Amino acid sequence: MNKIVKSASEALEGLQDAMTIMLGGFGLCGIPENCIAKMVELGVKDLTCISNNAGVDDFGLGLLLQKRQIRKMISSYVGENDEFERQMLSGELEVDLIPQGSLAARCYMGGAGVPAFYTPAGYGTEVGEGKEVRVFDGKPHLLETALTADFAIVKAWKGDRFGNLVYKGTARNFNPAMAMAGKITIAEVEELVEPGDLDPNFIHTPGVFVQRIFQGVNYEKRIEQRTIRPKS
């Protein structure tokens, strides 16, 4: 079993215009920087991107937005990206905003083989328009459908050639659920290790969900809001 590919370029083989891509990360934390850079270089377009956020103007998915490579975004919060807001308000970019917990569950369920589920989030709001409502224990719920993607691209801290992954800190976020939901799941990791180096008790994403893995380079890991406290 060897899922190692040489680079982002090899990992993204088969990526085509108009595909649906999941990208892990929360803000700029835990985003697959290498694959995003390669997607910009490849120039693929008309993409549907499923990602909690849309990056900032000059980093993360913002780089793909700048080049107008994204036709539709499925996200929960896009407040940090002016170019995104501009393209959305002008109608250039199609946007499906969905509650963050529903987004995570829809990815997880997509990978878990559950086609739909009920959740109370969004009932009585725009999010509920056109969706089936069913009452459980006196409380109305919306029927939400699962999401899958042609490629799911995740970023992990460490991984091995079996595709087993470990994330670091809150860079985990959407990565494990999305890793489950890709027809092809690409993991870019900071460090490739030998099988056995990762304790099986502490694997976050079991390798079965991952098809291609590579060690990324030059991670910038940009901090969006650098908040500190004074030493007293």
Added chain:
Amino acid sequence: MLDKNGIAQRIAQELRDGWYVNLGIGIPTLVANYIQDDINVVFQSENGILGMGPFPYEGEEDADLINAGKQTITALPGASIFDSATSFAMIRGQHIQLTVLGAMEVSDTGDIANWKIPGRMVKGMGGAMDLVASADNIVVAMMHTNKKGASKLLRECSLPLTGVKCVKRIVTNLAVLDISPEGFQLIERAPGVGVEDIKNATEGRLIIEGDIPEMKF
């Protein structure tokens, strides 16, 4: 009248020992600065941490350790880290005892709007819709009026809703109010604020019963 820190300080009095608490972005984040010494609470940030600690010291910031506001944070001893699906299982499954969040508008039936101004501002709901739909105990932290002086406590919300009939309590710069079947029930006045001031700043139905005490700090 309170400032934002005063609102946060008053909300901190709502916390009970042993609670897991989710604080939203803005004024709610400040609540963590005013926890009473004899109370232990665990802060959840929905991007995937329980046991969120204060901001790091300069030079100790970690890009892989942030809160839902994308701010660098620390993890306290006993903290745990998890993925987004698990995080919202905690929220949806009502394992979090208190949610504090900001709002643009609240109606006197407990509806809340805080994610969109059509045609002008669309940032998205983030985790707010999941939080308000599932949390048992929702406290809204906000200014009583907007920048133009118009009331944010309304008969009905004019902006797209985040959730319906979900808010329990509102703490503003002027007052503490509970959502009752008849409307906003006035519970406390901010220091130096009269009942008339609160009446004038509240567009929704306001219920005033007996003497309204001033907040104590």
